Amino acid sequence: MKKIVLYTVNDELFTLPIIKKICKNFNKKFSIDIFIGKPSFIRKIKVFLVFILFGSFSNLIFLFKKRTKLKNLSEIKNVNIVSHNKKKYYFGLSMNYPKKIVLKNYNIYNFHLGNFLNQRGSFIFFYKYLYNWKTLDLTFHKINNKYDSGQILNQKTENIKNKNATDICLLYNSNYKFIKKSIGKITRKNKKKLIYGDLNIEPSFYLIMKIYILKTFKIY
Numbered sequence: 062m063k064k065i066v067l068y069t070v071n072d073e074l075f076t077l078p079i080i081k082k083i084c085k086n087f088n089k090k091f092s093i094d095i096f097i098g099k100p101s102f103i104r105k106i107k108v109f110l111v112f113i114l115f116g117s118f119s120n121l122i123f124l125f126k127k128r129t130k131l132k133n134l135s136e137i138k139n140v141n142i143v144s145h146n147k148k149k150y151y152f153g154l155s156m157n158y159p160k161k162i163v164l165k166n167y168n169i170y171n172f173h174l175g176n177f178l179n180q181r182g183s184f185i186f187f188y189k190y191l192y193n194w195k196t197l198d199l200t201f202h203k204i205n206n207k208y209d210s211g212q213i214l215n216q217k218t219e220n221i222k223n224k225n226a227t228d229i230c231l232l233y234n235s236n237y238k239f240i241k242k243s244i245g246k247i248t249r250k251n252k253k254k255l256i257y258g259d260l261n262i263e264p265s266f267y268l269i270m271k272i273y274i275l276k277t278f279k280i281y
Contacts, residue, residue, distance in 0.1 A: 062139070063151040064092040068158040068169070071097050073128035074121070075230050076157045081129050081137070082237055083154070087244070088139040095134060096146045100159035104263060111187045114273040116227035124227075152247060155204065156233070162204055170247060172233060172240065173200040173209050175261075176216070181209035182261035186229040189221060190272050191264075197221045197229065199236055201243035208260055215243040 065087075069080050084093055100108075112121060135142050146153075146165075153169035155162060162169055175185040176198035182188075185197065198218050203211040217239050219232055233240065274280075 062090075062092045064094065064148065066094045066096055066143075066146055066148070066150045066153045068096050068098060068146075068153060068155040068162055070100060070157050070159050071131060072157060073130055074124040075234065077129040077131070077134065078127075079156060079233055079237070079240065081134055083156075083240065083244075084134055084137045084140045086241060088137055091151070092139045092141075094141050094143045094146070094148070094150070095131075096143055097131070098158045098160050104159065107184070107263065107266065107269065110266070110269055111184070111226050114226075114269065115187065115190055115276075116225050116230075120227040120231075154244070161208065164204070164206060168247075169204040170214065170243075171202055171204050171209075171211075172243070173202060174229070174232065175209070176200060177202075177209055177213070178258045180261065181258065184261065184264055186226040187264055187269065187272075188261045189224075189226070189229060190276055191268075195220065195222045197232070199232060199239055201239075201246070214246045215239065 067080060067083065070076055080095065087093065131142055134140055150165075150167045152167055153165065155169060155171040158171075174197065175181060177200065179192070180188070180194070180197060188194070189197065196218050198216055200209075200213060201215040202209070202213045205211040217236065219236075221229055
């Protein structure tokens with residue numbers, strides 16, 4: 062049985078439920094190692110602040126009650142939680158991994174929340190409010206040495222006009238068919254020319270509060 066690795070984060074509300082589905086769907090075909098990355102404390106605070114200011118507190122409570130824990134994943138057959146990723150894998154998958162992944166001797170593919178034209182980088186669920194995006198893409202791509210600029214294997218556009226920050230972070234949860242179809246495209250060739258724009262970096266606390274105040278008082 063071929064071995065793959067999933068790069069992810071110990072996020073019990075949004076991410077691990079998706080990882081659990083992937084493991085249950087592919088554990089008969091692959092032996093799966095799960096490698097957990099740890100975001101900085103400051104990043105955690107910023108994410109929480111954006112959810113409180115721009116998200117839905119009731120949704121967070123509901124998700125907390127339905128959360129998936131790491132131990133739930135380790136109970137699945139052919140699935141292991143690992144502390145290092147020095148093995149040679151058939152391929153790797155990344156879902157909400159909080160750090161830049163160093164290129165390995167195997168291909169790694171990422172599920173990015175956004176397109177490559179103006180929605181690269183992180184905190185896309187916040188930048189929606191800064192740039193008033195009406196749509197957002199789910200983008201499955203091969204990782205290279207730059208953020209969000211690798212070969213795109215699959216893409217889907219979602220309407221986010223009336224969605225809050227919590228809703229946006231749940232887009233992959235409600236689009237598991239996209240995830241499954243994307244993984245199935247890994248061995249296929251794609252010669253689509255890439256066009257990508259500027260990178261959205263982790264916002265400052267000042268910018269988060271500024272946009273919240275401007276939106277609240279309908280100045281922006």
